[in-house]
Amino acid sequence: MTFRLSLIIKFALVLVLVLPACSAAETLVVPTERPTVTPTATGTPTRQPGTDITPTPLPTRLPLTPTGGPSPTPLFGQPAVVAVRPTASRTPNPNAPRIEYFTTDVLSVVPGDTVRLLWAARGADTAAIYRLDGTGNRTQLWNVGPDGQLSVQTSRRDRVQIEFVLSIGEGISRVEQSLIVPLACPDTWFFSPSPAPCPVGPTAETAIIEQPFERGRMIYIASSNRVYALFNDGVAPAWFSIDNRYDPAIHPESEENFQPPPGFYQPLGILGFVWRGNDRVRNRLGLALDLESSYQGVVQAAPNGGAETLYVSSADGTVLELLPEGDVWQIITPS
Structure with a gap:
């Protein structure tokens, strides 16, 4: 019993001596400067060959053209379309009637004087000369040959101009040419400013x-x-x-x-x-x-x-x- 008690006391003493030695020794802390944070450059990712992705294009929306709905069906079928056919060039007929000239030998005529008409035509055996009035109606007729001359008496009351028409040929082969002969004004007005037309007669x-x-x-x-x-x-x-x-x-x-x-x-x-x-x-x-x-x-x-x-x-x-x-x-x- 005494031995056991002695053994326990020894073991307790050993623990008292050993435990302080096992505790961590006090560490001396020396203060140092805080390290400066240096920013580190982040590299930009570089496309590697063979890794590019081709974007898929978006579909393009086509413009919508209003059609107004379904096209109505004509009651009487489709409208007729006139086909324009090329017109065949017509070969000139060298024997067709033609007028070479229709003229007079004066530049103007005094009302009341005679005017001489001269003409020549080919491709026709006869011709006709008409005189026109102020409204374009054919009032006088002379049947003449295809060429020649004709003297026509003017009236003292004729004014401004006189007009003639030479006509040759028949039907679709008819050819006509007009001739206008200016008239000199023989009279003066009794007042001024005077009218533009020549007076019909003297004062x-x-x-x-x-x-x-x-x-x-x-x-x-x-x-x-x-x-x-x-x-x-x-x-x-x-x-x-x-x-x-x-x-x-x-x-x-x-x-x-x-x-x-x-x-x-x-x-x-x-x-x-x-x-x-x-x-x-x-x-x-x-x-x-x-x-x-x-x-x-x-x-x-x-x-x-x-x-x-x-x-x-x-x-x-x-x-x-x-x-x-x-x-x-x-x-x-x-x-």
Whole structure:
């Protein structure tokens, strides 16, 4: 028992001595600088041959063209399409009728003089020459040979130009050529600025009666023995003329029972006869504003599309212009 106790005490002493020796010795820590962080470059990945991936292209969207739905089916089948066939070139026929020339030996003609026409044609036995009027209608005909000359008398009233047509051949082989001959102007106008056309004739002096009215005027021209009523009421026609049928031996000069208001007058004689007997003239013109004026005046005319424009000297020194068909009339102040 004593031995065992002694053994335990020894073992305990050994433990007391050994355990402190086994504990970690105290380590002396020496402070050092904190290491600096040095950034390390990161390499860029390099494509290696054989490792590239080819991108797959996206499909391209085609533009949609609106069609408006299904095409309707024609009720009567497909429309006919005319095929244009090439036109075969036609070989000229050396024997076909042809006109070599159609002319005159003067540059212009004075109205009333004679003009000589000259022509030559081939491929035809006969020919025809037509004269055209101002509207292009064929009014005169001469049957002539395929070549030759023809003298044509012009009229003193022809103006601006005269036109002829030479015609040869028949049917589809007919060939025609026109000839225009200028006309010299033999007359001058009695006023200026003058109209562009040549006057139909020389200045003609004549007795004229003129009277002003509320809505226009009346004029009597002795050379034509006509009375002209000119209206300014804006109603068509703007003017018209009436034959003079006044006879002082049987017709009264005025209407004795009619007394116009103060400042107005009743037209007398030739003008009064038309005014009293024509309701349209009287109603459109109204009453006279002054007594009539009688004077020696001048009348001239100009061609106008197959008709004539009339120019009349007025009592106040102006010129009255009357266009054809009663369309318009106006006052011209000479310079």
